[in-house]
Amino acid sequence: xxxxxxxxxxxxxxxxxxxxxxxxxxxxxxxxxxxxxxxxxxxxxxxxxxxxxxxxxxxxxxxxxxxxxxxxxxxxxxxxxxxxxxxxxxxxxxxxxxxxxxxxxxxxxxxxxxxxxxxxxxxxxxxxxxxxxxxxxxxxxxxxxxxxxxxxxxxxxxxxxxxxxxxxxxxxxxxxxxxxxxxxxxxxxxxxxxxxxxxx
Amino acid sequence: xxxxxxxxxxxxxxxxxxxxxxxxxxxxxxxxxxxxxxxxxxxxxxxxxxxxxxxxxxxxxxxxxxxxxxxxxxxxxxxxxxxxxxxxxxxxxxxxxxxxxxxxxxxxxxxxxxxxxxxxxxxxxxxxxxxxxxxxxxxxxxxxxxxxxxxxxxxxxxxxxxxxxxxxxxxxxxxxxxxxxxxxxxxxxxxxxxxxxxxxxxxxxxxxxxxxxxxxxxxxxxxxxxxxxxxxxxxxxxxxxxxxxxxxxxxxxxxxxxxxxxxxxxxxxxxxxxxxxxxxxxxxxxxxxxxxxxxxxxxxxxxxxxxxxxxxxxxxxxxxxxxxxxxxxxxx
Numbered sequence: 001x002x003x004x005x006x007x008x009x010x011x012x013x014x015x016x017x018x019x020x021x022x023x024x025x026x027x028x029x030x031x032x033x034x035x036x037x038x039x040x041x042x043x044x045x046x047x048x049x050x051x052x053x054x055x056x057x058x059x060x061x062x063x064x065x066x067x068x069x070x071x072x073x074x075x076x077x078x079x080x081x082x083x084x085x086x087x088x089x090x091x092x093x094x095x096x097x098x099x100x101x102x103x104x105x106x107x108x109x110x111x112x113x114x115x116x117x118x119x120x121x122x123x124x125x126x127x128x129x130x131x132x133x134x135x136x137x138x139x140x141x142x143x144x145x146x147x148x149x150x151x152x153x154x155x156x157x158x159x160x161x162x163x164x165x166x167x168x169x170x171x172x173x174x175x176x177x178x179x180x181x182x183x184x185x186x187x188x189x190x191x192x193x194x195x196x197x198x199x200x
Numbered sequence: 201x202x203x204x205x206x207x208x209x210x211x212x213x214x215x216x217x218x219x220x221x222x223x224x225x226x227x228x229x230x231x232x233x234x235x236x237x238x239x240x241x242x243x244x245x246x247x248x249x250x251x252x253x254x255x256x257x258x259x260x261x262x263x264x265x266x267x268x269x270x271x272x273x274x275x276x277x278x279x280x281x282x283x284x285x286x287x288x289x290x291x292x293x294x295x296x297x298x299x300x301x302x303x304x305x306x307x308x309x310x311x312x313x314x315x316x317x318x319x320x321x322x323x324x325x326x327x328x329x330x331x332x333x334x335x336x337x338x339x340x341x342x343x344x345x346x347x348x349x350x351x352x353x354x355x356x357x358x359x360x361x362x363x364x365x366x367x368x369x370x371x372x373x374x375x376x377x378x379x380x381x382x383x384x385x386x387x388x389x390x391x392x393x394x395x396x397x398x399x400x401x402x403x404x405x406x407x408x409x410x411x412x413x414x415x416x417x418x419x420x421x422x423x424x425x426x427x428x429x430x431x432x433x434x435x436x437x438x439x440x441x442x443x444x445x446x447x448x449x450x451x452x453x454x455x456x457x458x459x460x461x462x463x464x465x466x467x468x469x470x471x472x473x474x475x476x477x478x479x480x481x482x483x484x485x486x487x488x489x490x491x492x493x494x495x496x497x498x499x500x501x502x503x504x505x506x507x508x509x510x511x512x513x514x515x516x517x518x519x520x521x522x523x524x525x526x527x528x529x530x531x532x
Contacts, residue, residue, distance in 0.1 A: 004212055007379055011215060015386060022394040026401075035401035062269070071271040075331060078345025080270070083394045085339050088402025090413035114257065117419075117478065118241035119249060122336035124419050126258070129335060138262065142335070145258045172412045172432055175425055 017056065017070070018079050024052035025082030035088050092168040094127040095183070096143070098150050099161040110154070112146040131166060131186060140189065147191050163188045219378035219497075221371075224351075225312075225360035226496040227384070228319070230488030231347050232309030235322050238344065238481060239303040246299045249333050250277055252291060263334045275324060277332040298325055309351075312361020319356060323348035340482040346387065347489055354380040384493045389450035392466070396446030405443050408435025420477035445469060453494055463494050 029035050030045030053059055056074075057067035074080040100108040114120050129135050130142060143162050151157060164186050170179045242249065245257075253259035264276045277298060284294035305322035308314055326348060330341040355372035357363035404410030412435055416425050428435070445465045452458040467487055474483025 004216060008212060008215055011379075011383065014383070015390070018387070018390050022390060026394065026398055029398065029401060036403050037401060068271040068273060072273040075267070075270065075274045076327065076345075077349045078327075078330075078342040078347075081339075081342055082398075083339075083391045084398035085395055086410065086414055087395065087398035087405070088400075089404040090410045090417065093417045112257065114248060115244040116241060118481065119245035119336070121419055121478070122249070122333070122338065123257070125338050126335050138266070141262065142258055145253070145262070148254060149257050169413060169416050171409065172429065172435075175416075176429060 014077070017074060020052045020055040021074065021079060022082045024049055024056065025084045027052060029084065029088055091128075092166055093124065094131050094186075095165045095167050096127055096130075096146065097163045097165070098147060099163065100150070100154055100157045101159040101161070102156060103158050108154075110150050112149060127164075130164065139187075143189055144191060147189075158192070160191045161188060162191060215379055215382055216375040217378035217382065218374040219381050220374070221355075221358040221377050222497040223381050223384075223492050224354055224356065224377060225358040227347065227351055227354070227488065227492035228309055228312060228315060228356065228358060228361065230484075230492060231319075231322075231344070231351055232306050232311075234344060234347070234481070234485055234488060235306030235309060235326065236303060237306075237484065238326070239299060239306055241481065243299070247292060247295050249336060250295055250329065252281075255291075258335060260332050263332050263336075267331045267334050274331050275328045277328045280328065298328070301325055302329070312357055312363055313366075315356040315358070315361050315363050316352065319348060319352035323352050338482070340479070340485050343482070343485045343489065347485060350380060350384055350387075381493065384489065385453075388489060388493045389453065392446040392449035396443055396449070399443045400447060405439045406436065408432070408437075408439045411435045411439045411442075415476060420479070422478050423476055442469060459494060459498060463490060466490055467495075 027045045027049035030037055031042050031049050032045075033039055033042050050059075057064065057070040060067040071080070096111060098110045098112075100110055102108070112123060114123055126142070130139050135142075143164065147160050147162050151160065165183045166186050168182045168184070170181065248256050250256065250260045253261055260277060264278045267274050267276060277295070280298055281291050281294045284290070284297075289297075301321065302325045305318045305325065308318035309322060323345070326341075327345055330337050330345060355376050357367075357369050361369075363369050399405045399410075402410060404413065412428060412432075414420060415423055415428055445462070449462060449466065452462045467490060470483045470486040470490070474480050
């Protein structure tokens, strides 16, 4: 067996990275004020998050070999994300609707869809990501690609309006009183094959 | 340094317990099943998810570009497509071959045939798919990657594999087997402790609101809300129980008296998540990892004899001594 020391060293490094990743996620939640902890702790959460980011090499330049090496290892081991699933709270979900405008004035409604349930689950995850501020730079591109996938099924459509909404499900008490989901439009795009123009 | 020596010795004892390879067999079979199910679940949408710009749902190149921000060295399907291009193999054909290979590797892992190469190729292909479809990835993908990562590094083949039966592969060092099981065990403790801690920090887990929201939001809303309303007083208890089970996992799973109870609770929780929310792949991967880490061979706290390392044969191994399998730092 290779020296136990080598295995032990790898163990320490491996779990140090996992600790940094996991607690970076927790500290981020504290810093955002998303937890039940007092708001006075937010600035400490932010500082702790920066320390964790430093350990992970994220403070280095994008081209840094150390940063890339750590990132590659984290992805290879599947430990690049923390384990704060469904925590600290469950947010609402999101809905993307395409209004399809035809030459003859007809309007149809369509959503991006896939064949299997496994892929549908992933598509819903994508929509929730798009609402995240961090994905703002690629939001429009992804919406256009999703619109294009619908366009291929309806080639005679003249224009597509993509409407992205946040959906708030009712609380249990509201549900008992007969209230349903409430929708809030987050953004929309008017798209045509020749030109794409952001409306809002 | 002398005062640290006992700590170092205890640390090494903790890292290298002597283990049988039963847990590794469970991990291999479980992950083989998972890879097979993963490939079959995505069969109808595979090309649609991973096609290039203008041909699929969202461009594969976009997902790969996002991954490249982290590091250009992370494997992705684009590499395989590029290699296929040199051999005049089109993108569709490369994607089909990648899918078929992934399915084959899952089946090979199930059987235990060419265990190590199958584990490496399965890890690589799954990682490529997870990274290229990063926008579509979720927790189950990360756990599959982690499971396959540990599997390919572990001392394969195990006693239940066809490799062992057909090729008479040599027995592996029980301390090395113990080390990789320890890695998996500690990893699971991190997963649940951090998950439990993050949940405890949200008010919704204390009053049942989060459980209600998670079970009623699409696409997890397999149960009718009317049924949930009938059990509304149980939701806060269930929510708090989930927090406690997850947060307590790294402590009570090591204690012999509480291990079985905690393991059953965790497995029941994942089975419920799978059935009630439709997260079948996620439930399956967590059940497999838990069984391999703490389920298989942990109940019998008897010494590992050299004979027990084999299929009942009397083959001797120099490193096997009379230590209990799954020995823990807290008397487990």
